[in-house]
Amino acid sequence: MTIVSGKAEARRRLQSARPDVLRKMWEHRADYAYVLPAIAVMLVVIAYPIYYTIELSFFNTPPGLQLRDKIFVGLNNYTAILTSPVFWQVTLNTLIWTAASTFISFVLGFAAALALHRDFFGRGALRAILIIPWVISAVAASYIWKWIYHSDFGIIGAVLVELGWASRPPNFIDSVSTVLPSLIVVNIWREFPFAMIMMTAGLQTVPEQLLRAAKVDGANAWQRFWHVTFPHLRNVSTVTILLLAVANFNSFIIPWIMTGGGPSNASHIWITHIYELAFGRQRWGVASAYSVLLFIILMTLGYFYVRALSGNERKDGDA
Amino acid sequence: MSTVSETAPRGQSARRMRIDGWRWGGRAFLVFMLLYTALPMIWMLLTSIKSGFAAMQFPPQWWPDQPTLASYQKLLDPQNSVGQDFLRFFWNSLIVSTATTILSVIVAVPAAYAFSRFTFPGRNFLFFAVLLRNMFPAVIFLVPLFILMRAIGLVNTHGSLVLTYLTFGLPLAIWLLKGFYDNIPVQLEQAARIDGATRFQAFVLIVMPLSAPGIIATAIYSFIGAWNEYIYAYTFLSKNEQLTLPVGIQRFFSENSTDFPGLMAASFMMSVPVVVLFLLLQRYFVRALTEGAVKH
Secondary structure (H helix, E strand, C coil), X not given: CCHHHHHHHHHHHHHHHHHHHXXXXXXXXXXXXXXXXXHHHHHHHHHHHHXXXXXXXCEECXXXXXXXXXXXXXXXXXXXXXXXXXXXXXXXXXXXXXXXXXXXXXXXXXXXXXXXXXCCCCHHHHHHHHHHHHHCXXXXXXHHHHHXXXXXXXXXXXXXXXXXXXXXXXXXXXXXXXXXXXXXXXXHHHHHHHHHHHHHHHHCCXXXXXXXXXXXXXXXXXXXXXXXXXXXXXXXXXXXXXXXXXXXXXXXXXHHHHCCCCCCCCCCCHHHHHHHHHHHCCCHHHHHHHHHXXXXXXXXXXXXXXXXXXXXXXXXXXX | CHHXXXXXXXXHHHHHHHHHHHHHHHHHHHHHHHHHHHHHHHHHHHHHCCCHHHHCCCCCCCCCCCCCCHHHHHHHCCCCHHHHHHHHHHHHHHHHHHHHHHHHHHHHHHHHHHHHHCCCCCHHHHHHHXXXXXXCCHHHHXXXXXXXXXXXXXXXXXXXXXXXXXXXXXXXXXXXXXXXXHHCCHHHHHHHHHCCCCHHHHHHHHHHHHCHHHHHHHHHHHHHHHHHCCHXXXXXXXXXXXXXXXXXXXXXXXXXXXXXXXXXXXXXXXXHHHHHHHHHHHHHHHHHHHHHHHCX
């Protein structure tokens, strides 16, 4: 086949394809009415902001958001970010925060779901109690834990002193070395129930017969879990881990309320840093450039998220 | 179970020991998780019934010597200014969350139905575009949305919050509901339409009742999300009388930073509505996740 005929072929296919799509869209015009409200809200509140953030990231903006006076600076905002030492510290914090919170929340949540899978007296009540931290507001959670970690009157410090493990209450969130782990403990407290709910739902889809058959064949508890239960949960695990990772990557309230990113940036993660740049120091351009970088990272994660979700779809053959 | 023990008498005690090991491990783990989850909340409650002086002691009073409901009385008393503020914040949160919940059900139900039933061009693209909203943090949207809200005159109104909260409730709502509709046989609707119902009637009379658990789960999720939201409310609202609870409490206690009993009482009361709502309806939530999201 020559190049020319290849092109002609492609053009013909394009011409036949386009009216086809349009005709189909016209045939299905009524269907769009159902999704239109959702799409319209999304467009206003998502597409426009994304466009605007990208534009703003190439400008220097005066404080007070007087946007008529913005000055085009090209890629300066980006180079400023990538060469600043704070950026790398905040990035490291974000990685530790996201990885530790996601991994531990998932493991604890999954283990709790497994431990609660067999029925026993009080199971419903126990499950309900374990879910509560996920339901209450992160602001309330931050204050509760701030009080627990309080450097003079905190209960953990008092217990440590009573037990003789410390001579005076430790400064959990006022010290550079302990602040991030302390906040991660709070975050896990709030996040593991989500993993537990998801995995509880997932466990209910594992066919009972398969487990029984494996038991008859002599598989022990661990083998039944590893070879029967776990493969069934691969999809829901992937989705759960991705959702947790994204939520943790995007968390704001706990570090913001408990420490405000301090001491000396030790608990600043990306989001709190962007917020401080934008609304604290009014450096909208730099904050937007940060957001665009964040956007790129999240799009990459989002690609895997969609793949994990559409993996489910494709099995049904309708995607 | 009995067949297993009959066919395998040897090694049975070893197996029982191993199973018992797992079971005891599971129990110990659950006890640990219960302590981890409940102790902070118990400490919140114990602190909230202490006086300000009793809370600031070292070593702490493990159990309050003179329990008092003074903090609660102060917060719920419409006569003094603290109580007025708190009740107003509570009311604002209630309005915003309820409006968000109603609107997101109205918007999500038809969208999810269309994504489940119809195959129009761009369906998958739109579906994943909606889901992708979950990926992005509030901060990315804050500056442009603030400018947008200012342009359409919604800054300092609850409308700005409702509009924004809609978008982060919608993705999960649509996803959950779509899973539900996927599991409702099309034949049911077809039967209704043969009997003379229009597509809309079939939808309202047949599909809606069957997807009630999904709709309830969606509503809970939207309500809790809106009730607890902080960052947009913190940015969009500046007038004291419009603040929602999370921001109102934060602003109040940045001025009175030592009143920990009051802060704990406020945290507790802020949590009560969503916790009660969730506990009442949680079985719908787990069922919706099982049928909607997990099983495909």
